[in-house]
Amino acid sequence: MQDETFIHPLAIVEPGAGIGAGVQIGPFCHVGPDVTIGDGTRLISHVVVAGATTIGRNCTIHPQAVLGGPPQSTGHKGGRTTLTIGDNCIIREFVSMNTGTDFGRGATTVGDNGHFLAYVHIAHDCAIGNNVTMTNGVTLAGHIEVGDFVGIGGLSAIHQFVRIGHNAFIAGGSMILGDVIPYAMVGGNRATLRGMNVVGMKRSGVPKAEILKLRRAYRILFDRTRPLAENIERVREEFADSVYSMKVVDFMLARGKRQFTLPPLKGAADDDADGQD
Structure with missing residues (x-):
């Protein structure tokens, strides 16, 4: 220079x-x-x-x-x-x-x-x-609001008023119609959640213990046997000591009337995350 x-x-x-x-x-x-x-x-x-x-x-x-x-x-x-x-x-x-x-x-x-x-x-x-x-x-x-340390793959399109949480990763060619929770991976035409962005969290210095808590919280949040509001409250109680889990909860509670959170694939509430712990 x-x-x-x-x-x-x-x-x-x-x-x-x-x-x-x-x-x-x-x-x-x-x-x-x-x-x-x-x-x-x-x-x-x-x-x-x-x-x-x-x-x-x-x-x-x-x-x-x-x-x-x-x-x-x-x-x-x-x-x-x-x-x-x-x-x-x-x-x-x-x-x-x-x-x-x-x-x-x-x-x-x-x-x-x-x-x-x-x-x-x-x-x-x-x-x-x-x-x-x-x-x-x-x-x-x-x-659109995009948080810190977000990666968005090529040829992806994001709908107006959508929020993308911190450390989220969006796969290439995705069509994003709803909010993406922090630390998540999403993908697909009319995208859905595909688990937690474990690699991104590690690169950002999130402790391993917190990553494990986040993955457990994810499974509870998207358990379809209970209403979402009940799942959010359960995570709020069980993971109150986890700063990262609370960021996800706060993000979901901050939704406006026009917004919804992207769900996992139908019938797939588990966090795959490439099998990484």
Whole structure:
């Protein structure tokens, strides 16, 4: 990374844009007047940054990415809304991220250390956590919440207003219509739960004892012999000493009227998780 700011002669940076120290803006980029770019960020070439967009420090943005375009919503009346991207993000070719809507959150937010591969789309009013990876062709509709350390496989699509909990893993080609609990694996066209994301939990430093508790809690939560509300209360009582299990319970209790939690495959309430303990 160069220490001095460099703007290629073939780039357009409009008056009013805020450009940090050491920023590199390559040829044929277009940076709008309401844009702020943090120190050390690099726009390789052919990047469009529009709208009221703030990009953090030390990001790398690849050709044909379009950041801060207006929301793709007929309800938006043109009010000033924003896109904020955190530090140390890698944004690959043809990624698009839109600003929020004036009837929604008014903001789209992306956390630190994100890795967004080619053709990812993040729609209006989404809130993306830290250390999130979205592989090629992932498509998010509006008003989606994604927790920290989430991995989403290629060509997956997520319905509006869905919540994805921390440390969840979504298999490639999944169609997500409901909320994904923290630490879960999901997959399929009209996706279902496939157990707990044991590998992801280990990588994140979750203790083995807590992983075992989570897997037991999972089996109780999705035991179809009892109502879900009863299962949640049972887990709440039996696993009150487990911070991670309580995060799952709190996530499920925070559902809105329009939301439902993805269930396991019909007749499969067990946590397979590739047989890992």
